[in-house]
Amino acid sequence: MRLVPLALVALTTLTACGGGGGSSDSSTTAATVNAGTDQQIIEKSEFTVSAKGSPSDGTFTWERVSGPALEGFPAEGAEQTVTAPDIKLDSELVLKVNYQTDDGQLVSDQVSIFITSNNQLPVAVITQTAPEELPSQYNDVITLSGEESADIDENGSVDSYLWTQLDGPDLTADSYTNQTISFTHPLLESNTAMTWRLTVTDDEGGSASTEASFTLNKTVEVIIADAGEDQQVIEFDTVTLDASNSEIVTATKSCFWEQLTGETVTLANQNQCITTFVAPDVDTDSELSFEVTVTDSKSRSDTDTVIIDISPKPLGLINDTGMSDCYNNSQKINCGSEDFPSQDADIGRDSVANQLDKVGQGDLAFDFTKMNEYADELPDDATSFSCVRDNVTGLIWEVKEASSTLPPSTTDRAATNHYTWYLNGSSGVQTGSVQGAASSTCPSTSNCGLQTYINDVNSSDFCGGTNWRVPTYTELLGLLDYAKQGESSILNSDFFPNQPSDTQLSTDGSSFMPYWTSQTAADGTSLSQAYIIDMSSANDLAYPKSNTAFVRLVRTPGE
Known part of the structure; x- marks a missing residue:
């Protein structure tokens, strides 16, 4: 019980007047209220709170101070019968009773109701x-x-x-x-x-x-072979055959793989449930099929088949760079680095060079065939040949003649001859062309421009063709073997012998071996420059057409 008096008044007044005297006493009794004793109950059970007040002429009002919510409150009357709320955890409910007397005094008291949770256990059903x-x-x-x-x-x-x-x-x-x-x-x-x-x-x-x-329930078949899902792969991919998901009822199993159809491949291990092979070199979409036999420890077996569809690798009709190593900013690294991804040695033709089915020979993915002056194929080890066919691009390239002298005392196709950029187009001489002087940088008595040299070679039906031309930038770029950087030339001398000196056209003695392309540089209205590629460094630049550079002609078979 808590007693909180709100009004307590005692007043005594004494007055005297004149020679006579008299007295009057007046007092008010202080109001009190008692809410009863604290209680301990169980949730959802009934309990009663009863308050007593003095003097007895007052009114009672109940309210909730704290704790769980309670229906029917606030309420009036000295006695209240209440149902304890449904609670999740043990809780304290605090109620307050206010008592007001007829003369206006207001007092209050509080009582605590301690409610115990009575959880009913759940029912589990499966x-x-x-x-x-x-x-x-x-x-x-x-x-x-x-x-x-x-x-x-x-x-x-x-x-x-x-x-x-x-x-x-x-x-x-x-x-x-x-x-x-x-x-x-x-x-x-x-x-x-x-x-x-x-x-x-x-x-x-x-x-x-x-x-x-x-x-x-028991299974009719006590062993079920699973050769895995059919696969679509690219030639040269490493293919995994996996029968490990085959099911048996015994503790152990064994597997045996056998190729049923397609170009024969070599399995890493026929007697393992997981084995691999390298997809073969194909020219068109091809199909291989394999059967796995799974046997349990009681010699019961089952078979399953998997189909492997193989597509040609989209290598394209251009050569790779000749690089077999990967690098960071300063040194050689392992290919496949996430910091330096997608390098030529990792993803290009050169990365699968040892698996390519070449027609001829060449470093890494390069594939060249030597030909004589009539365009007949020669053995790969031939030492005398007039032109070379690139089996990747299909282009036929001129092979220069050796020369022990400098122009103009050279033969027409000597490697040391060099020319100004002078070419005919569909509507005549191309803009910016410059005709070099006769018998100057080449043996021609007409002029030393490119078109004169082209005409001379075509007139001789050289290597079985009359469509020789100056290569485009991209065509010439396809001959570069970047693995040879640091050497005097980045062309493969086994297929492109008789190259000029890398200092013949240098003005300061440094390495410089420029070869013309057929493409004019867009330098404005004059169009006075064309692209060259330096075969000693692989650099390219726009070069004045009035300067001279070497040339290696090319032709497309069948044109």
């Missing part, structure tokens, strides 16, 4: 909801549900689920804490029982469990 048709069979997805589990408290709920397998074959469920769990009916040699326990916990922390047993 049902099988899938497959729809029972009994379940091998490879069926079995679903067990705890949906019918319930908390019997009026405002209660099931907060969590926990599934535990107590008996049966090893099963892997999709989750062990969901309302439902699913798993696949395993391969079984005999009918087998499985037992699961479901534990449910309500929102007040109460838990209950139940167990249920089900029968898993």
